[in-house]
Amino acid sequence: xxxxxxxxxxxxxxxxxxxxxxxxxxxxxxxxxxxxxxxxxxxxxxxxxxxxxxxxxxxxxxxxxxxxxxxxxxxxxxxxxxxxxxxxx
Amino acid sequence: xxxxxxxxxxxxxxxxxxxxxxxxxxxxxxxxxxxxxxxxxxxxxxxxxxxxxxxxxxxxxxxxxxxxxxxxxxxxxxxxxxxxxxxxxxxxxxxxxxxxxxxxxxxxxxxxxxxx
Numbered sequence: 001x002x003x004x005x006x007x008x009x010x011x012x013x014x015x016x017x018x019x020x021x022x023x024x025x026x027x028x029x030x031x032x033x034x035x036x037x038x039x040x041x042x043x044x045x046x047x048x049x050x051x052x053x054x055x056x057x058x059x060x061x062x063x064x065x066x067x068x069x070x071x072x073x074x075x076x077x078x079x080x081x082x083x084x085x086x087x088x089x
Numbered sequence: 090x091x092x093x094x095x096x097x098x099x100x101x102x103x104x105x106x107x108x109x110x111x112x113x114x115x116x117x118x119x120x121x122x123x124x125x126x127x128x129x130x131x132x133x134x135x136x137x138x139x140x141x142x143x144x145x146x147x148x149x150x151x152x153x154x155x156x157x158x159x160x161x162x163x164x165x166x167x168x169x170x171x172x173x174x175x176x177x178x179x180x181x182x183x184x185x186x187x188x189x190x191x192x193x194x195x196x197x198x199x200x201x202x203x204x205x
Binding site: 041043044045047048058082084085086087088089 | 096098135137138139141147149151176178180186189191
């Protein structure tokens with residue numbers, strides 16, 4: 001399992017370093033944005049959602065930055081790879 | 090009987106009549122092999138994010154199929170030899186969600202203009 005607790009210590013330390021990412025200052029909230037009740041379904045066709053979890057030049061963002069749960073991160077990476085295969089992303 | 094989502098990308102320089110021929114060809118093939126075509130979505134001409142066989146754009150067609158594995162193998166065998174197809178992808182799915190179509194933004198824009 002990911003070392004949840006020790007992550008939090010250095011997560012605070014890297015707060016200002018990582019805050020160069022545009023906008024969302026609340027991404028360090030503990031809850032995963034995708035497993036909330038009304039969250040959109042992770043799908044290879046849903047490009048707008050996938051784009052949120054990719055960097056500008058199309059690389060996947062790690063879950064420690066986007067704060068996504070492990071299960072959702074696996075689904076995300078699978079659907080991103082499928083979308084890339086279909087030249088959608 | 091498994092549920093599959095099958096997407097194909099057709100070359101951009103294809104006349105609408107040829108497009109319909111392709112679609113009919115594969116729907117007949119699905120029916121012939123004992124599969125059931127639940128829905129067909131035309132995502133239209135989209136920009137490809139990278140050049141495939143010297144094409145920058147591609148017509149996307151999305152089938153939602155209920156059938157067996159052999160049917161998909163048969164389908165992909167024919168698609169390999171089909172010159173007008175750039176790419177195909179079939180995904181096994183637990184259940185189909187038929188209402189969400191992420192690529193019909195044209196209709197949405199038309200609706201938005203109408204409601205303005």
